[in-house]
Amino acid sequence: MGFGIFVGGVPGLTATMAVALIIPITYYMEPIAGLAMVIGVSFTAIFAGDIPATFLRIPGTPASGAAILDGFELTKKGKGGLALTLDLMCSVIGGLIGIVLLILVAPPLANFALRFTNFEYFWLGLFGLSMCVIMSRGNLINGMISATLGLLISTVGIDITTGYPRFAFGNPELMGGIGFIPAMIGLFGLSEVLKRVQRGSKALGTPTINEKVKISIWKALPIIWKHKWTLVKSAFIGTFTGALPGAGADIAAWVAYGVAKRTSRNSDEFGTGSTEGVVAPTSANNAALGGTWIPALVFGVPGDTITAIVLGAMLMYGLRPGPLIFQESAELVTGIFTVAIVAQFLLILVGFLGIKVYSQLLKLKTSIVLTAVVIFSMIGSFAIRNSFFDVYIMLAFGIVGYLLEKIRVPLAPMILGVILGPMIEDNLRVGLMKTNGSMVPFFQRPISLTLFILIALTLFGPVLVKIIKRLARRRAVNGPESS
Amino acid sequence: MIKNIIYGSSLIVTSIIVFSITAGFPAFRIRGQELPGPKFFPNILSMVILAAGIYVIVLAIVKEIIRRRKAEPPQKTPLEDTVTKRGFLNILAVTVGTFLYIIMVDITGFNLTTVAFSSLLMMMLNVRWWRALIYSVILVVVIVLIFGTAFRIPLPEGSLFWTS
Numbered sequence: 001m002g003f004g005i006f007v008g009g010v011p012g013l014t015a016t017m018a019v020a021l022i023i024p025i026t027y028y029m030e031p032i033a034g035l036a037m038v039i040g041v042s043f044t045a046i047f048a049g050d051i052p053a054t055f056l057r058i059p060g061t062p063a064s065g066a067a068i069l070d071g072f073e074l075t076k077k078g079k080g081g082l083a084l085t086l087d088l089m090c091s092v093i094g095g096l097i098g099i100v101l102l103i104l105v106a107p108p109l110a111n112f113a114l115r116f117t118n119f120e121y122f123w124l125g126l127f128g129l130s131m132c133v134i135m136s137r138g139n140l141i142n143g144m145i146s147a148t149l150g151l152l153i154s155t156v157g158i159d160i161t162t163g164y165p166r167f168a169f170g171n172p173e174l175m176g177g178i179g180f181i182p183a184m185i186g187l188f189g190l191s192e193v194l195k196r197v198q199r200g201s202k203a204l205g206t207p208t209i210n211e212k213v214k215i216s217i218w219k220a221l222p223i224i225w226k227h228k229w230t231l232v233k234s235a236f237i238g239t240f241t242g243a244l245p246g247a248g249a250d251i252a253a254w255v256a257y258g259v260a261k262r263t264s265r266n267s268d269e270f271g272t273g274s275t276e277g278v279v280a281p282t283s284a285n286n287a288a289l290g291g292t293w294i295p296a297l298v299f300g301v302p303g304d305t306i307t308a309i310v311l312g313a314m315l316m317y318g319l320r321p322g323p324l325i326f327q328e329s330a331e332l333v334t335g336i337f338t339v340a341i342v343a344q345f346l347l348i349l350v351g352f353l354g355i356k357v358y359s360q361l362l363k364l365k366t367s368i369v370l371t372a373v374v375i376f377s378m379i380g381s382f383a384i385r386n387s388f389f390d391v392y393i394m395l396a397f398g399i400v401g402y403l404l405e406k407i408r409v410p411l412a413p414m415i416l417g418v419i420l421g422p423m424i425e426d427n428l429r430v431g432l433m434k435t436n437g438s439m440v441p442f443f444q445r446p447i448s449l450t451l452f453i454l455i456a457l458t459l460f461g462p463v464l465v466k467i468i469k470r471l472a473r474r475r476a477v478n479g480p481e482s483s
Numbered sequence: 484m485i486k487n488i489i490y491g492s493s494l495i496v497t498s499i500i501v502f503s504i505t506a507g508f509p510a511f512r513i514r515g516q517e518l519p520g521p522k523f524f525p526n527i528l529s530m531v532i533l534a535a536g537i538y539v540i541v542l543a544i545v546k547e548i549i550r551r552r553k554a555e556p557p558q559k560t561p562l563e564d565t566v567t568k569r570g571f572l573n574i575l576a577v578t579v580g581t582f583l584y585i586i587m588v589d590i591t592g593f594n595l596t597t598v599a600f601s602s603l604l605m606m607m608l609n610v611r612w613w614r615a616l617i618y619s620v621i622l623v624v625v626i627v628l629i630f631g632t633a634f635r636i637p638l639p640e641g642s643l644f645w646t647s
Contacts, residue, residue, distance in 0.1 A: 367608035
């Protein structure tokens with residue numbers, strides 16, 4: 001678990017990488033011991049990605065992108081310790097809820113997930129993107145522009161259906177597409193460095209964080225209690241989203257954040273340091289890990305890249321994931337559930353240590369930390385594909401992110417567009433091929449229609465509410481005059 | 484207003500560029516039937532971006548007309564958004580420095596280039612030279628241990644130091 005904290009906390013090193021690196025070490029272990037290591041690493045890496053996201057605005061893993069929105073704002077207010085304590089507790093509770101749901105509802109939930117076809121996945125992707133509307137504080141249009149630009153960036157590379165290289169200009173690196181991890185590091189990390197240095201060097205002589213980071217579970221518990229329904233709701237959303245093959249913790253965190261903002265009484269506070277805005281994505285991303293095991297165990301279909309690697313490992317151990325695993329290896333399945341639950345409690349201790357170590361490092365002067373951020377951003381981007389092209393990508397996105405923030409264009413929808421673009425495009429095109437170009441079947445299936453209605457409400461709901469309120473006010477004013 | 488007009492124009496130009504590139508993409512036909520091909524999705528997105536660009540420019544102009552009619556003063560840039568002269572140099576140091584670093588690292592290798600770049604950047608950000616050097620060396624050692632040793636990610640050695 002210490003390995004997971006370390007990897008997750010370094011931008012550019014992902015939870016998937018951590019799991020992939022730990023698998024060879026587990027080769028000679030008993031299957032349950034090997035799976036215990038994998039489970040421990042994946043849960044801690046997903047949490048650890050929230051630490052640099054909260055302190056430095058650089059997500060350690062893609063699933064931590066949503067944690068920036070309010071976590072970093074709390075750090076700016078001197079409450080980074082509180083943000084991470086909430087994060088840690090919500091990760092633990094969210095993870096526990098995800099595992100309990102895994103144990104209780106794995107087969108029926110997996111059956112429901114199997115009803116998702118191209119049409120449903122298309123709308124699910126758009127639903128995730130429509131959350132960007134909610135995340136764009138006060139500026140719907142800029143959020144939609146940012147998301148659309150992200151979708152456009154995702155089209156760079158080989159077209160998966162026809163094999164045609166799009167926007168590659170003969171460059172073999174571009175044919176592989178724009179990696180979203182270097183893009184994310186640039187958009188959030190490098191652009192933040194540029195923002196901090198733009199006011200000159202005098203302000204950079206102070207420590208990066210001024211607060212004495214205190215981890216007080218007693219202070220966090222009342223806040224968690226206050227937002228208990230948000231936590232539970234987000235954990236359910238996370239588990240369900242994780243159960244959809246290909247969705248994963250990244251999407252789960254954003255969807256949960258968007259839903260929490262949409263349904264909160266204090267939605268205006270989201271993005272300014274709202275504790276509710278920390279609770280939602282952090283509980284969802286850990287809960288999603290439990291969800292990803294549902295299709296993996298029940299059908300042998302991975303829920304995300306981490307479970308894809310784990311399934312390979314299970315085959316290596318001589319196990320057969322799928323419907324029969326519950327009969328043939330019932331003890332193993334029980335062991336997996338037990339390890340997952342124990343890992344959540346151990347996460348409290350390991351997470352606590354990780355936060356403390358990180359906060360000590362951030363007592364260094366801002367100028368030193370920012371330089372280290374630049375170096376780690378470069379090396380982290382390089383490490384994904386051993387390619388300096390990704391470092392150029394990181395640099396380009398850093399400059400673009402800096403300029404976009406100058407004109408108040410939010411960055412989160414853009415990275416969400418890059419991540420969800422392939423899923424949305426592929427499912428749209430395959431769906432249209434099945435229907436001979438007709439969009440009608442996209443609205444005919446019950447789940448598709450439900451998702452479409454949710455998207456419409458998300459986008460136009462606030463506007464409709466304003467119009468209704470205005471009409472109601474006019475009626476109240478005109479009512480006595482007309483009688 | 485100028486910022487928004489530049490922003491809107493950039494969106495329109497982006498859209499036009501995308502349309503012109505996708506015009507060269509082949510159609511996707513199976514058994515004589517045209518199906519959504521490689522240009523389908525980029526073209527939809529370009530139309531959205533074009534519409535958004537026009538909207539941004541029109542909105543900026545309308546807001547400016549309303550502001551002038553009401554004789555309101557122009558919006559001032561918030562203090563935290565202003566770029567000082569030194570700040571502009573810092574931005575150049577980070578961006579141009581990163582670009583040069585990528586070029587140099589292939590020649591002089593990871594260790595030397597990173598120590599040099601890191602020290603120079605820290606000195607630009609007002610860290611004393613000897614502190615910058617010490618922290619840079621520590622940083623390189625940590626990175627080599629993490630990425631090079633633990634994760635076995637090959638870090639560039641640099642063509643200057645190739646022995647074969």
